[in-house]
Amino acid sequence: MSIQDTGSVPTVEPAPPHLHMADAAISAHALRRRFKATIAVDGIDLRVERGTIFGLLGPNGAGKTTIIRMLTGQIVPTSGTATVGGFDVVRDREQLKPLIGVVFEDQNLYDRLSGRQNLEFARWLYAIPKRRIDEVLDLVELRDRARDPVQAYSNGMRQRLMIARALLHEPRILFLDEPSRGLDPIAARQIRQTIQHLRDTGMTILLTTHLMDEADHLCQRVAFIVAGTIVANDTPRALKLAHSTPVVEVTMADEEDGLREVTLNLRDAGDQQRLATWIAADAVRSMHTREATLEEVFIATAGVRPA
Amino acid sequence: MHPRMILAIARKDALDLLINKTTLVMLMTPIILAALFAFIGTILGPSSASILVYNPDNSPLARIVGSTYTNPTYVNAPSASAVEAAFGSDGARHSSPYDLGIVIPVGFEAAVRAGDQPLVQVYINGDKNALQTTTYMTAIVTNYARHIAAPADPVQVSTVTINPQTSATPQHTVTTFYALAAAMSSLFIGLTLVSNMLVEERERKTMRMLLISPASYADIVIGKAMIALVYQFMLAIVALAITGGFQGQVPLTLLFVLLGSLFSLSLGMLAGGLLQTTSATGALSGIVGFIFIVPTFFLAPFIAAPNNVVVVLIKALPTYYIGEGIYQALIASTTPLTLARDLGVVLGSIALLVALAVWALRRQASVIATG
Numbered sequence: 296m297s298i299q300d301t302g303s304v305p306t307v308e309p310a311p312p313h314l315h316m317a318d319a320a321i322s323a324h325a326l327r328r329r330f331k332a333t334i335a336v337d338g339i340d341l342r343v344e345r346g347t348i349f350g351l352l353g354p355n356g357a358g359k360t361t362i363i364r365m366l367t368g369q370i371v372p373t374s375g376t377a378t379v380g381g382f383d384v385v386r387d388r389e390q391l392k393p394l395i396g397v398v399f400e401d402q403n404l405y406d407r408l409s410g411r412q413n414l415e416f417a418r419w420l421y422a423i424p425k426r427r428i429d430e431v432l433d434l435v436e437l438r439d440r441a442r443d444p445v446q447a448y449s450n451g452m453r454q455r456l457m458i459a460r461a462l463l464h465e466p467r468i469l470f471l472d473e474p475s476r477g478l479d480p481i482a483a484r485q486i487r488q489t490i491q492h493l494r495d496t497g498m499t500i501l502l503t504t505h506l507m508d509e510a511d512h513l514c515q516r517v518a519f520i521v522a523g524t525i526v527a528n529d530t531p532r533a534l535k536l537a538h539s540t541p542v543v544e545v546t547m548a549d550e551e552d553g554l555r556e557v558t559l560n561l562r563d564a565g566d567q568q569r570l571a572t573w574i575a576a577d578a579v580r581s582m583h584t585r586e587a588t589l590e591e592v593f594i595a596t597a598g599v600r601p602a
Numbered sequence: 603m604h605p606r607m608i609l610a611i612a613r614k615d616a617l618d619l620l621i622n623k624t625t626l627v628m629l630m631t632p633i634i635l636a637a638l639f640a641f642i643g644t645i646l647g648p649s650s651a652s653i654l655v656y657n658p659d660n661s662p663l664a665r666i667v668g669s670t671y672t673n674p675t676y677v678n679a680p681s682a683s684a685v686e687a688a689f690g691s692d693g694a695r696h697s698s699p700y701d702l703g704i705v706i707p708v709g710f711e712a713a714v715r716a717g718d719q720p721l722v723q724v725y726i727n728g729d730k731n732a733l734q735t736t737t738y739m740t741a742i743v744t745n746y747a748r749h750i751a752a753p754a755d756p757v758q759v760s761t762v763t764i765n766p767q768t769s770a771t772p773q774h775t776v777t778t779f780y781a782l783a784a785a786m787s788s789l790f791i792g793l794t795l796v797s798n799m800l801v802e803e804r805e806r807k808t809m810r811m812l813l814i815s816p817a818s819y820a821d822i823v824i825g826k827a828m829i830a831l832v833y834q835f836m837l838a839i840v841a842l843a844i845t846g847g848f849q850g851q852v853p854l855t856l857l858f859v860l861l862g863s864l865f866s867l868s869l870g871m872l873a874g875g876l877l878q879t880t881s882a883t884g885a886l887s888g889i890v891g892f893i894f895i896v897p898t899f900f901l902a903p904f905i906a907a908p909n910n911v912v913v914v915l916i917k918a919l920p921t922y923y924i925g926e927g928i929y930q931a932l933i934a935s936t937t938p939l940t941l942a943r944d945l946g947v948v949l950g951s952i953a954l955l956v957a958l959a960v961w962a963l964r965r966q967a968s969v970i971a972t973g
Contacts, residue, residue, distance in 0.1 A: 367814050369970075392816050403807040405614070407621045412614075419610030420815045444621075460811075 319378075320345045320468050320499035321366060326375035328361050328523075335361040337523040338375060343516075348490070348500040350514035352507065352593065358523040359503035360400055363470050366501070367397050380468055393421070396461030400472040400503075402453045404445045410456050411441040414463060421464040431459040435489060451482025458489055469493065471502040475509055487513060507589040517589070521597040531589055538595050539587035546581040547573050554580060603824065607817035611825025612832075615799055619833065625795070629833060632788030636841035639780035643845070650675055651701040651730070654689075656682045661706045663722070663746050670738060671701070679703075682723070689725035701730040702739075714750045722747075778932045779902050781847030785859055786898045786925050787891075788841045792834035792866035793873065794887035799826045800874030800963075801883050809970065819967040823874075827867050834863040850934035854941070858927035861948045865924060866894070868955035875962025897922040901929045920951035 321343035328336040336358040343349040351359045364370045366379055368388040377384045380394040405413050414428045432438040435455035445453060454474060461469060474490065475483040483506075490513055493500060504510050510517050511531045518528040527534060541561040549555040559566035573579050587595075619625045651671035656679040657664045668674035679685045682705040689703050690696035703725030707713065713720035724739045749755075800823065803809040812822055838859045842848060847855065869890065877883050900916045916922055927944035930936040 369810060369813060389816070392814060395814065397811070397814050399807065399810060401807045403811050405618060405808060406806075407618055408614075412617065416610065416614040417815070419613060420607060420812075420817055422606060 319343060320347075321349070321377070321379050321501060323362075323366065323377040324375055326362070326365060326377050327373050328358075328365055328370070329373045335523055336365070336372075339520070339523075339525050341377075341518065341525070341528075343499060343501055345499050346497045347515040348494050348502065348513050350510035350517040351501065351503040351520055352505065352510050352517050352589075353503075353520035353597075354505055357520045359520060360472055361523075362520075363397070363472050363501070363503060367395055367470055368392070393464060394466055395468050395470060396464070396466035397470045398454070398457045398461045398472060398474055400476065402450070402457060404453060404456060404460075406446040407444060409442050409444050410437055410448070410452075410459075413445060413456060414441075414460060417460050417463045423464055427463055427465075431462050434462065434492070435459045436485075449482070451478050451485060454478060454482065454486055455489065458486070462493075466498075468499045468501070471500060473503055473505070475504065475506055483509070507593060511589045519593055519597050527592075527596045534592045534596075535587050535589060538592040542585050543570070544583045544585055545570065545573065545579055547578045548580055558585075604816065604818070604821055607815075607821035608825040608828065611812075611817060611822055612829040615826055615829045616832075619795065619799075619829070625798070628791065628794060629837065632784065632791060632837045632841045633844065635787050636780075636784035636844040639784050640845050643776050643780050652677060652699060654679050654685050654700040654703040654725075656680075656685050656705045658708050659706070659710060661710045663706055663710065663743065664704060666746055667702070667704055667724070667739065667742055670742065679705075682707075685723070685725060689727065698727050700725075701727050702735075711750050714747045717751070777846045777849070778929065779898075781842055781845040781849075781932055782901060782925060782929050783895070783898045784841035784845040785838050785847060785855075785862070785928055786894050786921070788838045789834070789859075789862045789866045789921075789924070790887060790891040790894045791837055792830050792863050793870035793890060794883070795833060796827055796830040796867050796870030797873035797877065797883040797887070798880055799830065800871070801877055801880050804878070804970075805880055813970065819963070819970070823871065823963055827871060830870065831863055831867055834866060835860060838863060847932060849932060851931040851936055854931035854936055855928055858924055858931060858944070858948070861927070861945075861952065862894075862921075862924040865920060865948060865952050865955065868952055868959050871959035872955055872962055875959055875966045893919050893921050894924075897925040901925050920947055923947040 319342050321341065323339060323341040325338045325340065326336060327334070327338045339358075339362065341349075341362075351362060353359050361370070365372045366377055366384055368384050368391055371385055379391055382391040382394070384391060405416070408416070411428060411432070414431065418425065418428060429438065432441050435458055437452060437455055437459065440448070440452065445456065448456065458471075458474070471490065474486050478486065487509060490500065490502070494513070502510075502513065514531060516528070516530050517534065518525045520526070529537070543559050543561060545557045545559060547555055547557060559570055561567060561570075570579075619629070650673035651668070652675050653664070653668050653671070654677050655664045664676065668676060677700070679688070685703040685705050688700055689698055703723075705723040705725075707720045707722070710720050710722070722743050724736075724743065726735050726739065803812065803822070809822075813819065817825075839856075842855070842859070873883055873886050873890075877886065897916055897919060900913060900922065923944040926940065927936075927948065930940050930944070
């Protein structure tokens with residue numbers, strides 16, 4: 296495992312699995328997964344507090360989906376341990392199933408069946424009351440299209456239906472694997488609104504994405520994963536503060552061209568002096584501080600672009 | 603195993619199969635084939651003969667003449683002229699609904715005995731009779747009259763027949779063949795259905811959703827096999843019903859249809875465990891379909907199969923014994939020996955296929971679990 300020091304902001308190291316296990320909704324220790332010669336996940340440690348949204352961010356092939364598949368009991372880790380909702384993901388797989396909901400990376404719905412029939416099937420599997428179908432359809436705003444075959448749905452509608460299916464049995468922990476992948480901006484915003492709503496209900500959510508803005512808006516905590524290794528793990532705010540340079544963007548009056556924009560580094564003594572001079576001369580028309588984006592932090596930390 | 607999960611999966615698949623137009627066409631195929639067989643049987647098989655009779659004294663001659671047909675129906679004419687009008691004059695081109703007409707005069711037997719040489723008129727519709735019918739009819743009427751005139755047979759005739767036909771009528775034989783063909787050709791549906799359903803779940807990646815649900819892999823396989831068995835068995839029964847297959851030893855027919863369905867399903871589960879795409883299962887179904895249909899032709903009652911290499915190879919197929927079991931039951935000729943042989947081969951084959959399918963599906967489940 297390698298957790299990069301994020302600078303002056305205190306880094307929260309994942310707790311060893313034997314500590315505070317009762318408080319963690321998801322906990323992984325030295326979790327590793329090998330596919331023949333390829334190491335997809337290389338001994339990660341992870342801890343997701345109850346009622347929070349945790350983002351696993353990384354480029355395609357970084358190992359995000361493999362982590363979700365291990366944590367949801369779909370595949371067995373090569374080594375390491377993980378608990379979800381207090382249950383071991385290998386040993387207690389059957390007890391784990393009712394606790395979790397999964398929205399998969401692929402839109403794995405029954406296309407010939409209607410949206411409602413897809414949910415009916417899930418209802419039969421989990422033995423839950425029929426009224427719950429209308430509740431989740433309302434939640435994802437699909438009730439008016441529920442009787443249409445899924446093959447007539449847009450990508451966004453399919454994604455919402457997958458969320459509805461994952462929520463049908465009222466899981467305590469929700470795994471969302473690239474929930475906005477391939478969606479247009481409006482559909483992606485609808486999905487984010489649904490996730491925000493779920494966060495407000497106190498559900499624990501682990502989401503993977505390579506969309507840094509999405510993670511920044513939704514997650515209380517994020518981990519950057521590159522080549523199967525977590526390279527940073529903190530709150531988005533802390534990560535941005537740790538990696539940002541104190542920069543101000545100054546718009547100032549210019550004798551020749553009217554207005555001129557200048558970016559100044561406040562740690563640089565020369566820039567500090569120039570700014571003081573311009574303020575004294577009343578040349579500054581506007582001044583904004585600029586925070587690093589999560590994407591910039593990711594690039595700085597991981598050395599690669601997120602997607 | 604969880605019965606609720608199995609039932610849930612079976613319900614979903616039952617619905618999905620009916621919505622899927624491709625599968626629906628496939629499900630209809632055995633029924634269409636059976637209807638086609640029944641239709642061809644009606645056209646090609648011997649049909650009933652319609653005989654117009656003027657027979658005021660109810661002479662037995664009318665029945666004797668009619669007995670030369672497979673299934674005669676008699677229509678009584680009010681007069682001799684009505685019969686003549688229905689057929690027309692000798693050599694005329696005239697459309698008539700009747701195969702044969704016969705006019706037997708009043709007091710025919712008495713007139714024969716008195717040596718009056720009464721006139722019997724026989725009208726033959728050339729469109730519906732063989733060329734030799736005129737000769738047969740003349741001989742039958744003359745022989746009957748001679749018998750009336752002199753009851754003692756003037757000659758004794760002894761016949762010896764080698765390779766005798768079965769007691770079944772030609773119509774019965776054709777019906778048996780079509781019922782057997784319809785049942786056998788319906789049996790590959792189970793193989794196609796179950797292998798497609800298993801592979802499609804993996805292909806569409808819905809298997810992942812199922813495996814994080816409370817259903818186990820065994821529940822999924824059993825649910826699918828169950829619904830495929832229901833559809834398969836129902837189709838075979840409908841195919842048999844359409845082709846008149848509920849004859850002979852019906853319980854044994856049903857037993858072998860059920861065993862054939864189980865054989866087909868176990869083959870389908872094996873294919874579902876080994877193959878990765880629905881295109882592959884479709885291709886396999888097409889090829890394997892032949893092993894169900896081909897033995898039918900070697901069991902056909904009107905084909906004397908020679909003992910050669912091809913026949914030996916066909917008899918090496920378990921489907922031959924499914925077909926033989928159905929065929930023997932249809933003609934009510936099952937003996938303890940044939941029953942034991944057919945049951946032994948079929949049950950043994952099913953057991954072997956189930957074992958192989960379990961191995962393949964376990965291997966598949968392990969591949970899914972290990973990624």
